[in-house]
Amino acid sequence: MRAFLVPELSHHSKIAVSSGVPEPKPAEGQVLVDVHSAGLNFFDILQTQGKYQLKPPLPFVLGTEFAGRISQDSPLPKGCQFKHGDRVFGAGQGTFAEKVAVDLARVLPLPDAMTYDQGAGLFITWPTSYEALVGRAELKPGEWVLVTAAAGGVGIAAVQLAKALGANVIAAAGSEAKLDIAKRFGGADHVVDYSKVGWQKQVLKLTNGKGVDVIYDPVGLINDCLKCIAWKGRALVIGFAAGSIEKVPMNLVLLKNVSLVGLHWGAYSIHERQRVPIVWKELLDLFSSGRVKPVIFQEIFSLEKIKDGLSALERRETWGKAIVRVKEVRVAKM
Numbered sequence: 001m002r003a004f005l006v007p008e009l010s011h012h013s014k015i016a017v018s019s020g021v022p023e024p025k026p027a028e029g030q031v032l033v034d035v036h037s038a039g040l041n042f043f044d045i046l047q048t049q050g051k052y053q054l055k056p057p058l059p060f061v062l063g064t065e066f067a068g069r070i071s072q073d074s075p076l077p078k079g080c081q082f083k084h085g086d087r088v089f090g091a092g093q094g095t096f097a098e099k100v101a102v103d104l105a106r107v108l109p110l111p112d113a114m115t116y117d118q119g120a121g122l123f124i125t126w127p128t129s130y131e132a133l134v135g136r137a138e139l140k141p142g143e144w145v146l147v148t149a150a151a152g153g154v155g156i157a158a159v160q161l162a163k164a165l166g167a168n169v170i171a172a173a174g175s176e177a178k179l180d181i182a183k184r185f186g187g188a189d190h191v192v193d194y195s196k197v198g199w200q201k202q203v204l205k206l207t208n209g210k211g212v213d214v215i216y217d218p219v220g221l222i223n224d225c226l227k228c229i230a231w232k233g234r235a236l237v238i239g240f241a242a243g244s245i246e247k248v249p250m251n252l253v254l255l256k257n258v259s260l261v262g263l264h265w266g267a268y269s270i271h272e273r274q275r276v277p278i279v280w281k282e283l284l285d286l287f288s289s290g291r292v293k294p295v296i297f298q299e300i301f302s303l304e305k306i307k308d309g310l311s312a313l314e315r316r317e318t319w320g321k322a323i324v325r326v327k328e329v330r331v332a333k334m
Contacts, residue, residue, distance in 0.1 A: 003098065004097065004306050008058060009049055011048065011049060024097075024325060026161065027101065028077070031080065032071040033070060033071060033099065033107070034098065035100055036327045037067050038095040038096050039125075040324060041065065041300075042241060042313060047062060063100075065123050067117070068326075069091075072084045087109065089108055090123050093191070108123075110165045117296050118207065120321075121321030127283060128154050128162075128265040128278050132216060141165065142168070142208050144214070145169050145214045148218065151173050151186075157295075159187065163187045164291040164292050168190075169189050170188065170189065181319045190206050207230070210230050216238065220241065220243070222248055226252045226253075233256065234261055235260050237263070302325060
């Protein structure tokens, strides 16, 4: 089996795709999936170096998100809703390979209208953005939302979802090219370049001096964004892609009655398991309605070129969801 096997901790650029890797053996409650496409995530870059919170024992296959089919030789655990050959998406350790063993609870049916490439980046990105806006910020139609890193995976999903929920969306990014992506593919109402000094004044002008009701920040720019938040605004802490964890001046939180709200979607399977299927039902309904759609980076990487994809992600050159196509789907000629 071909796989991106990490034999020892090092930067991904020093690791090559391996062949002859043993196929994974499903444990109890798992299914075996033929991987067609897999999603690249920034934490993949950290995991190869041992800098991520999840540290599989060496050697391990990298990758978490996938879309593919239930393998013909997969076990079908008790209560399994799938049959061999069913199209699915989900998450599990080791998706940068031709096959992956995944917990049944982390596998969902891939919508008929979606390609494997689109499905490969759904499992982490979309519920993160949806639960942040709906479950944590309780976003209401007509409110103003500021999304940082708005051309990235979770960012562009948040822009689309906020629009679908009836909000006024201001997309923020650090270049004109990425602002164009947020507007063209995300449907943002307005854009601001946060690499320019005093960009918050533009946000305040757009909101008639009121400021935004909700901040969605996967970067680590909460302090900067608090300069343009509204009274009783909600600041969503999604992540720290910029690399450092902020220390927020609590006097700013006090003076405007601001709510600082965290979102760790992965912890829902531990602390609030009953919420997970509700979020997925509402999300899949939105996908079926066509009101939101996965945005895929223009270059699809092959498994052999996965290092290039990870490096592009590391250099912040990608937008939307970067995808690795593990298996080409051949279309029969008529």
